Amino acid sequence: MVGGFIILLIYRVAPLTAYWALLYGAFGRPGGLSETLLESIPLMLTALGYAVAFKCQVFNIGGEGQIYMGALIGTWVALTLPPNLPLLLPLVIISGCLGGAAWGAIAGFLRAQWGVNIIVSTMMMNYIAILLVNWAVSGPMQAPGIVYPVSSPLPTSAWLPTLFGSNLDIGFLIGLIIAPLLYILLTRTVVGYQIRAMGANPEASRYAGIREYRNILLSMVISAGLAGLAGVFEITGRDHMLLMSFSPSYGYTAVIVALVGSLNPFGVVLSSIFFGAIENGASIMSYNVGIPVYFSSLMQALVIFFFLAGKSDVMDKSGIFKFMKRYLFRIGGAEDNGARRPSH
C-alpha cells in the first residue's frame, strides 16, 4: 500500500496547492478529521467483508447492494417496532446485518450450488437492491406528507451514539474492533484457515477435504453481513432516515479499499481511512481550488493501478521494484494475487 502511494505521488502532476487543499479538507479543518473518519466507516466495514470473501477467491462485489439491503431492513425494523422498545438499536443493527447477509447469501448459494459466476450475479443483485430501496422510499416507506423519496426519520432511540460529542458515530469504533477479530478469525481458526486455503489453491483444498460449499456460503454471509452493517450504520449514524441513492458508491470504492489494504484487516482499516480522506478532501478541494469532486475517483484509480502493477510477479525482475517489494510490501502479505513463485 505504501509503495503504491509513493509511486502515485511521484507520477502525479497536480499542483501542490490542490494537494494542500485535499489534506486540509481531510484533516486540517475543524471537523475535517471526523468527516474523514465518518466517510471511512462504510468503506472500512464493507472492505473488511470483501477481505474475507476475496481471501476465499469469492469475488463478492455486491457490497453496494448489500449495503442498501442492510439499510432497508434496518430502517424497516426501526420504523416498525415501537420506539421505546428497550434494545431497539441493537435489534435494528442486527437486522440490518442479517438483511445484508441474506442478500449476499442468495448470490453465495447460486455460486456454491450451481457455480454461477459470483461477480456477475452480485453485480446484478446490486442493481436490484438499489431499485428495491428506490421503490421503498417512493412507496410503502415514504414519509407521510413529504414529496421527496425519503422514509420517515428514525426515532432517536434508533440513532447510533456519537463519540465525544463530535459527528463521528461509534460505527468507527465497531469497525476498529471487528478488524482484529477478523484477523484472528482468518489466521487462528480452522474456518479461517480453510478460507485462506481455498483462496490460495481451490483444487488442493478440495482434494484435502475442505468443504467448498460451506465455506463459500460462509464467506459470503460474513462479507455481506458486514456490508449490511455498513448500510445500517449509515442510516442510524448519519442520515437517520432512508434516502434514495444514499450511498455514493461506497460498495464499489470498498473493493479498491480492500485491494489496497492487501486483504489484511489492519491494512484495510488504514486503507479505508486513506480513501475516506480522499473522498472528504476532494469535496473541500472542489470548493477551494475548483477541481471537480470526481477527482477523488481519478486518484483512487491511479492508486489502485499502480498498486496492482507494483504487486505483479513480473516486476520482481526490475531492480527498483524488487527493492520496494522487499521493504514496503511487507506490511501487506497479500495472497490474493494467485500463485507466487516458490523461490520467494
Added chain:
Amino acid sequence: MALEDLVTELLSATIRLATPIVIAAIGELFAERSGVMNLGVEGMMLLAAIFGLIGTFFTQNLWMGVLLGMLAGGLVGLFFAYMTVTLRVNQATLGIALGFLGTGLSGLLVYGVFHDFEVSPSLRFGNIGLPVLSGIPVLGQSFFNQNILIYFAYVMVPVSAFILSKTTFGLKIRSVGENPRAADSVGINVSRIRYICTVLGGMMAGLAGSYMILAYVSTLSEDIIGGRGWMAIALVIFGSWNAYYIFFGALLFGGVSALQISLQTGAGSYGAYTFLYMLPYLVSLVSLTVVTRTRKIRKKAVGPEALSKPYIREEAG
C-alpha cells in the same frame, strides 16, 4: 393500434436495445475465448460513450465520434492486456477495478468538464431502410429499418462465428484459450493473441458505448450504460461462448427491456415502475443461473479452460 404495429414496435425496440449488449458481448467473446476475462466492459463502454460524444461534438461528424469511442475502448483494452498478460495481474481484480473506475473517471469527465454537452438530435444515426427486406411485414420493418450500427452488429455475429470456428486465426484463439501451453509448444504466440483479442474486445466495447450515445440517446448521463456492460459479460456465459447463442440471448435481454418500457407507460404508481426496471437484471441473473447449471449438469466445461488464468511461460508443466 393494430396488433401488427405493436409487435413491430416491440421487435424494433428489442433490436435497438439488444444491439449494444451484443456488440460488447462479441468483443468480450473474443477476449474470453483467448482466455482473458475482461470485467471492465462497463467502464470501457462509458468512457467510449464520452469520447464518442466528444468526437462527434467537435467534428460534427458521427463517424469521428464512433472512431474516437472505439479508440478509447481499444486503449483501455490495451492497458488491460498489458496488466493482465504481461504483468500477470489477477484478471478478476483488475477487471473490477477498471470497471468501477472507468465509471468514476467518467463521472469526473461528465460532470466536471463536459456537462451539458449534447449532440443535437439531428446528428444521430438515422434509420436506413434496406430496400427489399424492409418490405416484409412486421419482421421487415423491425429488423431491417434500423441504423447502420445495428446492421453492423447483424453482420458481426456471423462473421465472428466464422472467424472463431473456421479460420486459422480463430483456431489459434481457441487453442490459446483452452490450453495455452500446448499452443505455445506449437509456436503460437500466446501473448500476442491475447493482446489482440483483448484490444478487439475493448474496441467492441468502445463501439457499443459510442452506439449508446450516438444512436440511442443523445444526452450523456452517469447512468447511460446502466449495467449493460455487465449484461454483456453475463451474455457471453449465457451464450455458452457461441456467437449465435449470444445474439439470441441479447434479443432476449433486449426483449425484456423493450417489454419493460412499453409496460411502464401503462403502470400506475412509481412502485410498479421500479419492479419493471428490475426485470432486465433479474432476467440476466436467472438466465445466467439456468445456463450455468445446465452446463454443469451436462458436465460441459463452463467456458474456455484457461479462462482467467495468466500464462506463465517459464513455469514448468
